[in-house]
Amino acid sequence: MDRRTRSQKFRVRQDWIVAMGMALAVVTCLPSQAWSGDRSNEGCLMCHSEKGEFLKFADGSKKSLFVDKAQWKKSVHGGKLSCTDCHREISDYPHQKKKFEDARDYTLARANTCQRCHYAHYTRVLDSTHYEILKSGMREAPTCVDCHGAHDIHDPRTPRLGINARCATCHSEISDTFKQSVHGKALLENNPDVPVCTDCHGAHSMPSPSDSKFRLTSFQMCAQCHGDEERMKKYDLNTAVLSTYLDDFHGSSNRLYAMGAGKPTKPIATCSDCHGVHNISSFKGSATKAEARARVIKTCRTCHAEVPDSFADAWLSHYEPTFETAPLVWGVKLGYRVLIPLIMIGLVLHILLHLWRLKTHR
Amino acid sequence: MARTKIVRRRDGTVLVERFSPFRRVEHLMVIIVFVLLVLTGFPQKFYESTWATSTLNFFGGLDRARTVHRVAGMVFAFQAIFHIAVIMIGTLTKKMRLTLLPTPQDLRDVFATMSYYFGYRKEHPRYPKFDYRQKFEYLGMVLGGMVMVFTGLVLLYPGLTASIMPGQIIPAARIMHSSEALLALSVLIVWHVYGSHLSPEVFPMDTSIFTGYMTEEELAERHSLEYEHVFGKPPAHLAEHAEAPKTGVTLTPPEDTDSAPKA
Numbered sequence: 003m004d005r006r007t008r009s010q011k012f013r014v015r016q017d018w019i020v021a022m023g024m025a026l027a028v029v030t031c032l033p034s035q036a037w038s039g040d041r042s043n044e045g046c047l048m049c050h051s052e053k054g055e056f057l058k059f060a061d062g063s064k065k066s067l068f069v070d071k072a073q074w075k076k077s078v079h080g081g082k083l084s085c086t087d088c089h090r091e092i093s094d095y096p097h098q099k100k101k102f103e104d105a106r107d108y109t110l111a112r113a114n115t116c117q118r119c120h121y122a123h124y125t126r127v128l129d130s131t132h133y134e135i136l137k138s139g140m141r142e143a144p145t146c147v148d149c150h151g152a153h154d155i156h157d158p159r160t161p162r163l164g165i166n167a168r169c170a171t172c173h174s175e176i177s178d179t180f181k182q183s184v185h186g187k188a189l190l191e192n193n194p195d196v197p198v199c200t201d202c203h204g205a206h207s208m209p210s211p212s213d214s215k216f217r218l219t220s221f222q223m224c225a226q227c228h229g230d231e232e233r234m235k236k237y238d239l240n241t242a243v244l245s246t247y248l249d250d251f252h253g254s255s256n257r258l259y260a261m262g263a264g265k266p267t268k269p270i271a272t273c274s275d276c277h278g279v280h281n282i283s284s285f286k287g288s289a290t291k292a293e294a295r296a297r298v299i300k301t302c303r304t305c306h307a308e309v310p311d312s313f314a315d316a317w318l319s320h321y322e323p324t325f326e327t328a329p330l331v332w333g334v335k336l337g338y339r340v341l342i343p344l345i346m347i348g349l350v351l352h353i354l355l356h357l358w359r360l361k362t363h364r
Numbered sequence: 365m366a367r368t369k370i371v372r373r374r375d376g377t378v379l380v381e382r383f384s385p386f387r388r389v390e391h392l393m394v395i396i397v398f399v400l401l402v403l404t405g406f407p408q409k410f411y412e413s414t415w416a417t418s419t420l421n422f423f424g425g426l427d428r429a430r431t432v433h434r435v436a437g438m439v440f441a442f443q444a445i446f447h448i449a450v451i452m453i454g455t456l457t458k459k460m461r462l463t464l465l466p467t468p469q470d471l472r473d474v475f476a477t478m479s480y481y482f483g484y485r486k487e488h489p490r491y492p493k494f495d496y497r498q499k500f501e502y503l504g505m506v507l508g509g510m511v512m513v514f515t516g517l518v519l520l521y522p523g524l525t526a527s528i529m530p531g532q533i534i535p536a537a538r539i540m541h542s543s544e545a546l547l548a549l550s551v552l553i554v555w556h557v558y559g560s561h562l563s564p565e566v567f568p569m570d571t572s573i574f575t576g577y578m579t580e581e582e583l584a585e586r587h588s589l590e591y592e593h594v595f596g597k598p599p600a601h602l603a604e605h606a607e608a609p610k611t612g613v614t615l616t617p618p619e620d621t622d623s624a625p626k627a
Contacts, residue, residue, distance in 0.1 A: 248411070248412075250535075250538075251519075251538065254408060254411040255426065257411050257412070258407070258408070258411050258416065258417065258420060258426050259426060261411075261414075261416070261417040262417050262421070263407075263416070263417045263420040263421055263425055263426040263429075264420070264421065264424065264425020264426050264427055264428065265425070266426075266427070267427055306522070306523055308523070309522075309523040309526055309527075310523070310526050310527045312526045312527070312530060312531040313522070313523060313526040313531050313534075314531060315526075315530060315531025315532050316522060316526065316531040316532065316533075316534035316535055317535075318535060323535070328532055328535065328536075330530075330532045330533065330536045331532060331535045331536045331539060333536075334536045334539050334540050334543070335539050335543075338539070338540070338543035338544070338546075338547070341547065342543065342546060342547050342550065345547065345550075345551065346550055346551075346554065349551065349554050349555045350554060352497075353554070353555075353558050353563075355478070355481040355482075356481065356563070357564075358481070359480070359481040359483075360564055363483070
């Protein structure tokens with residue numbers, strides 16, 4: 003008993019020592035960092051603010067060593083980090099020579115630079131499809147600097163349009179398709195309510211869109227905005243899209259698969275199967291009722307081959323049934339809503355009466 | 365009409381047959397199929413709940429559970445068809461007594477029972493082989509079963525349905541299938557569990573559907589008209605308490621020719 007408390011006390015004391023030590027380290031390092039940062043930056047910029055210096059790679063290609071001082075100062079790291087915080091391999095002058103095949107080789111070799119501070123984001127990238135592709139040997143797959151830049155890093159979320167522009171560097175075809183879509187057109191008008199690439203695909207942990215899980219959970223992605231009444235009110239859009247989808251066979255199936263009830267043997271329709279992916283266009287206004295039905299039945303037939311035209315009437319277009327739109331469905335729904343409570347209340351009353359009679363008149 | 369089987373045991377108790385072996389097997393089959401259908405169906409109805417996934421995974425995932433559901437549904441459908449076919453043949457050949465068919469008397473029994481419960485009536489109304497409470501459940505089972513089979517087939521073959529019926533039948537069938545199932549399960553839990561288990565008349569359990577037999581006393585107490593039908597005279601306790609007995613009261617156990625022991 004005594005010994006345990008003593009060891010506990012000792013451990014507490016040890017913790018204190020560690021904590022004090024860390025506090026001391028922080029206190030002594032903070033000003034020195036700022037001081038050394040500014041001073042060392044000036045030292046580096048003595049050479050690197052001059053244009054005309056290049057890194058020469060083994061394949062004969064070159065990379066400029068010029069750093070725009072003004073641009074650096076304006077970047078999120080400007081005035082906060084010193085050059086050697088990122089360029090840690092450099093500590094003396096003249097710099098130690100290292101051999102790289104080409105500029106990409108150099109970038110990839112230094113790809114983990116950001117990890118020291120942005121640990122969580124960096125780790126998420128390790129789970130992303132981009133990193134998978136990089137690992138498979140495709141050197142063009144992006145690392146931090148390809149999307150964020152190096153010396154001119156700004157808040158990646160402003161302007162929003164810039165996010166798509168960055169993705170378009172590689173995914174130009176999809177970007178062009180997206181610009182034609184109902185979302186893309188609105189984004190070009192700086193509409194803040196429409197999604198940019200990262201809203202659906204994520205930024206760092208970016209899962210593979212061809213992964214079955216991405217497909218199964220994609221309806222939740224759409225529902226984030228399309229189930230938001232505040233946001234949809236502005237555009238007079240129906241917010242029952244999620245509930246009506248889930249209440250249908252397709253939706254409840256996908257929802258159950260997404261919750262882990264096995265894997266689908268064949269794909270079951272989700273939002274994008276009827277509405278498209280990057281090329282989403284509005285069903286509203288443009289089409290007459292007959293045209294819309296024709297579009298629906300065409301979509302049905304991608305899976306339900308050879309169904310008759312009347313099959314499209316099975317789909318109530320994301321609207322709750324009403325007496326006018328779907329009298330049969332409306333009637334059945336209402337009928338049971340009345341019938342079930344009525345019967346159950348009747349039965350329970352009958353049971354209670356029986357018990358009451360037995361208790362009072364036995 | 366086949367005579368009702370009566371068994372006289374060594375200890376003196378007299379058992380009256382209520383359910384033929386065929387009906388007992390039918391009931392057992394319904395239990396198995398119903399449980400399977402509920403376990404594989406309700407997780408699909410309540411897809412938002414956490415137990416839905418684990419229940420489905422017990423069957424090996426949603427796809428397997430659906431296969432089980434469809435096979436069980438088919439068994440149920442064939443059972444229903446067989447059940448109705450037996451009734452039809454039995455009726456046509458006049459070999460079957462339709463003891464579960466609701467009659468106007470059942471409606472009168474409802475009112476009589478209610479007025480007995482409320483104290484307006486002194487004696488409990490006399491029930492036939494199956495009282496209106498049991499007939500209600502049976503009728504619900506048969507009609508509800510037909511609804512489930514029809515809507516289930518619509519949902520299993522939506523394309524075929526659309527080619528012979530309006531497409532709107534499909535979503536209507538989906539709601540009907542799921543609501544009727546909820547109604548059936550609720551009635552089972554409340555009405556059947558009370559009537560066959562929790563009711564003080566039978567607690568803890570009315571075993572006649574499994575053994576096939578009910579004691580003479582139970583029959584006299586709960587289905588006195590059937591008692592009279594089997595033994596040819598009203599049960600002793602009724603004759604005793606009757607305000608104005610029409611005929612002489614016999615307290616000796618009835619020994620009808622009709623009830624000659626066979627088993």
